[in-house]
Amino acid sequence: MKMRKLGKNGPEISVISMGTRTMEKEKEGIKAVEASLEVGINFIDTAPNYGRNKAEKILGEIISEYRGDIILATKTGYRFTEEGVMPDCSYENISTLLEQSLERLNTKYVDVLQVHGPDPKIDIKKIVQNLEKLVEEGKVRYLGFSNHSLLSLEKIDSDNVICIQDCLNILYSKAINGKLPLCKEKGWGFIAYMPLFMGILANAYTHEKFLLLEKTFPQCNEEIVKNLEKFAEDLNNLARDFDVTSGQLALGWVINQENVTTAIQGSLDPTHIKENAQAIEIENDAVEAVENLRKESAIKTFSIIETQIIKIKEIDGVVMALLDLGAWIEAPKNIKTGDKIKIDALDGSIIRE
Numbered sequence: 001m002k003m004r005k006l007g008k009n010g011p012e013i014s015v016i017s018m019g020t021r022t023m024e025k026e027k028e029g030i031k032a033v034e035a036s037l038e039v040g041i042n043f044i045d046t047a048p049n050y051g052r053n054k055a056e057k058i059l060g061e062i063i064s065e066y067r068g069d070i071i072l073a074t075k076t077g078y079r080f081t082e083e084g085v086m087p088d089c090s091y092e093n094i095s096t097l098l099e100q101s102l103e104r105l106n107t108k109y110v111d112v113l114q115v116h117g118p119d120p121k122i123d124i125k126k127i128v129q130n131l132e133k134l135v136e137e138g139k140v141r142y143l144g145f146s147n148h149s150l151l152s153l154e155k156i157d158s159d160n161v162i163c164i165q166d167c168l169n170i171l172y173s174k175a176i177n178g179k180l181p182l183c184k185e186k187g188w189g190f191i192a193y194m195p196l197f198m199g200i201l202a203n204a205y206t207h208e209k210f211l212l213l214e215k216t217f218p219q220c221n222e223e224i225v226k227n228l229e230k231f232a233e234d235l236n237n238l239a240r241d242f243d244v245t246s247g248q249l250a251l252g253w254v255i256n257q258e259n260v261t262t263a264i265q266g267s268l269d270p271t272h273i274k275e276n277a278q279a280i281e282i283e284n285d286a287v288e289a290v291e292n293l294r295k296e297s298a299i300k301t302f303s304i305i306e307t308q309i310i311k312i313k314e315i316d317g318v319v320m321a322l323l324d325l326g327a328w329i330e331a332p333k334n335i336k337t338g339d340k341i342k343i344d345a346l347d348g349s350i351i352r353e
Helices: 026-038 055-069 091-105 124-136 150-154 179-186 197-202 207-211 222-241 246-255 270-281 284-296
Strands: 003-005 012-014 016-019 043-045 071-076 078-081 084-087 110-115 140-146 161-167 189-193 262-265 304-315 318-323 328-330 340-344
Touching: 012 016, 016 026, 016 270, 026 055, 026 270, 055 071, 055 091, 071 091, 084 328, 091 110, 091 124, 110 124, 110 161, 124 140, 140 189, 150 179, 161 179, 179 189, 197 222, 197 246, 207 222, 222 246, 222 284, 246 262, 246 270, 246 284, 262 270
Parallel strands: 016 043, 016 262, 043 071, 071 110, 110 140, 140 161, 161 189, 189 262
Antiparallel strands: 003 012, 078 084, 304 318, 304 340, 318 328
């Protein structure tokens, strides 16, 4: 396994890392962790709400004997309320969330604590200060941010912040022209999530499963589905030319992008984990072939969804809007209850037309 430093001030981590979003069963989790360690993966990414709130607890049952070999990352920055998921990066809340995570994970500290999404009620510099208290308390080694806007990230000035996490794959590459250059400027690492785009880029979709995308993503029309299926087929054919899997090729493209530190592979299947780890062997000619295929593709993003505002209220001096998706965001100007807006489901940004 190849290793890279997670930011100028961070630890050495594996170029392919382990995700736990779907971890719900202990036996499955044990096999996944063991397979990951076997191939040299040492970075495990989790969150309180992954695996239907079970991932951290399952990891806590597994990793104690491996703790010294693992760089463990989890997340914070929200509260679950009757009205949906509310962003909350107050010191009181993130401290409470961290204590709960530490108990579930059965560890005295986490290596990287990441803010899972923006909290518009609190200035990001204040959020960093709140997080730094946890570092001073010895419960966190390093800090990171996930799914934050470029404008917010540019304001951060702290040696404790070492990385950001964002979506990056062949079909969703917004980070290349924004957040990746910022990482270079700031000396941060970049953690890429969804590098296989829900399995679409790993030859995991049948024709019938592609058709279901229209129900999952309302903006994913018949033409987009057709183009996606064609792209997956073309990628699979290209992979055969290089005697690799399409998943290896897709991961190889991601980890060969400038300033990317690691790509999170989310499979818990030991066979797939071992296959995906071989993406480190993908060479430049294969990466260039994927890039050419990407540029020729007619695919438009299907992550744009329409959502309705079901409630608006002022919270801590900021006007917030509750979406029918169950999440609170800062209310766009001149918006009212019942209005519909479009958002990017992958990074939460509002699409302004």
